Amino acid sequence: MSQLNTSNARQRRRRSLLWSFVLILALSLGLPSLGYVLAQSGGGQGVQQQQQQRLQQQQRFGEDRASNPRSDMWRDAREGQGGFTTQTGPYVTNTLISNVGENWRQFRMGPLITYGGYLLIGALVLVALVFTIRGRIRIEPGRAGMTIQRWTGFERFVHWFTAISFVLLAITGLSLLFGRTVLIPVIGHQAFAAWADVGKTVHNYVGPAFSVALLLMIVMWVRHNIPRKVDIAWFKAGGGIFSKQHASAGKFNGGEKIWFWVGVFTFGIAVSVSGFLLNFPFFEQTRETMALSQAAHAIFSILWIGFFFGHAYIGTLGTEGALEGMTTGQVDVNWAKQHHDLWYEDEIAKGAKPQPAAEGKAAAGVGTVGQPSH
Numbered sequence: 109m110s111q112l113n114t115s116n117a118r119q120r121r122r123r124s125l126l127w128s129f130v131l132i133l134a135l136s137l138g139l140p141s142l143g144y145v146l147a148q149s150g151g152g153q154g155v156q157q158q159q160q161q162r163l164q165q166q167q168r169f170g171e172d173r174a175s176n177p178r179s180d181m182w183r184d185a186r187e188g189q190g191g192f193t194t195q196t197g198p199y200v201t202n203t204l205i206s207n208v209g210e211n212w213r214q215f216r217m218g219p220l221i222t223y224g225g226y227l228l229i230g231a232l233v234l235v236a237l238v239f240t241i242r243g244r245i246r247i248e249p250g251r252a253g254m255t256i257q258r259w260t261g262f263e264r265f266v267h268w269f270t271a272i273s274f275v276l277l278a279i280t281g282l283s284l285l286f287g288r289t290v291l292i293p294v295i296g297h298q299a300f301a302a303w304a305d306v307g308k309t310v311h312n313y314v315g316p317a318f319s320v321a322l323l324l325m326i327v328m329w330v331r332h333n334i335p336r337k338v339d340i341a342w343f344k345a346g347g348g349i350f351s352k353q354h355a356s357a358g359k360f361n362g363g364e365k366i367w368f369w370v371g372v373f374t375f376g377i378a379v380s381v382s383g384f385l386l387n388f389p390f391f392e393q394t395r396e397t398m399a400l401s402q403a404a405h406a407i408f409s410i411l412w413i414g415f416f417f418g419h420a421y422i423g424t425l426g427t428e429g430a431l432e433g434m435t436t437g438q439v440d441v442n443w444a445k446q447h448h449d450l451w452y453e454d455e456i457a458k459g460a461k462p463q464p465a466a467e468g469k470a471a472a473g474v475g476t477v478g479q480p481s482h
């Protein structure tokens with residue numbers, strides 16, 4: 109009796125196993141098909157929609173590109189269609205794919221690097237040409253051996269702070285921009301990575317200090333840079349560089365005013381504002397704003413560096429006696445009369461007294477030591 113019970117129980121277990129197996133098989137095959145059946149009957153709207161979408165895609169992109177629904181989806185995403193992402197913040201919210209970065213990358217690696225490079229090399233060639241053709245502008249009657257104060261200690265401090273930080277920013281900025289094309293082939297990837305790291309840090313810290321000094325420089329010198337009639341006459345006389353005519357000027361001549369308004373003021377503000385937006389991304393700047401800032405920062409910096417080559421050349425090799433003004437504060441009286449006669453007359457009228465040139469300075473470069481001729 110007990111044997112009969114045991115064999116019945118075994119049979120029942122086998123049957124229930126068999127039915128379970130059949131049920132699982134039926135469900136695993138049947139359930140997915142249910143979606144298909146639903147789509148074909150009541151839920152057919154979805155399929156119709158898809159077909160309609162496909163038709164629209166075919167009309168827009170042609171048969172071949174509309175054939176893959178996945179590529180249609182990515183195409184939509186690339187076109188900036190809103191979606192939902194897990195990201196929050198101003199940069200990426202609800203944007204599946206942003207083309208901004210790729211557009212900026214293509215601009216940077218293409219026209220920016222190519223034409224930027226040409227511009228910088230062109231500026232250097234121009235400076236070399238001017239030096240070859242015109243040579244150094246000498247103090248015509250030779251040195252007077254008497255000097256007059258041109259720049260105060262504060263003016264020189266602001267100027268050299270700005271100049272040194274500008275050079276640091278230019279070297280590090282250009283290294284980051286042209287590193288891949290110019291430096292990596294020469295020093296290799298590892299050395300460039302180390303240098304780029306240092307360069308980026310220096311650039312990020314020196315930038316804000318430079319902008320503050322630049323602002324001081326603008327406030328300090330703006331009153332001397334108001335355009336005057338004499339500036340037009342200065343340009344007509346070729347600035348005394350390209351003609352034998354004497355070019356009259358106040359404290360700043362026409363050329364220096366161009367450097368002030370175009371270089372220091374316009375490029376300076378553009379580079380500082382765009383640099384600030386890049387350095388401090390806490391103001392809900394969008395990706396577009398960041399990419400535009402990068403483009404503006406690079407374009408204005410390159411233009412400014414090209415312009416700066418001209419300024420640095422004129423202040424050193426190009427003009428005898430100019431650099432010592434910015435290092436010692438004093439300029440030779442004959443230099444002052446030749447380059448900034450109206451300013452010199454003003455200073456004398458205000459009671460400035462020319463002093464004999466310092467012994468060391470006289471020994472270093474005095475040509476003709478004459479008497480003060482005012």
Ligand code: HEM
Pocket residue numbers: 258267270271272274275329360363364365367368372416419420423424430431432433434
């Ligand atoms: C390191 C390179 C530089 C050198 C050798 C240099 C040299 C000079 C010299 C000699 C002067 C006096 C000119 C005069 O007495 O009329 C001067 C003036 C001036 N510098 Fe520089 N400088 C340099 C960089 C800069 C930079 C980077 C800026 C601005 C960002 C700048 C802005 C000015 C301004 C606004 C003046 C006033 C007069 C003028 O426009 O020439 N300098 N510089």
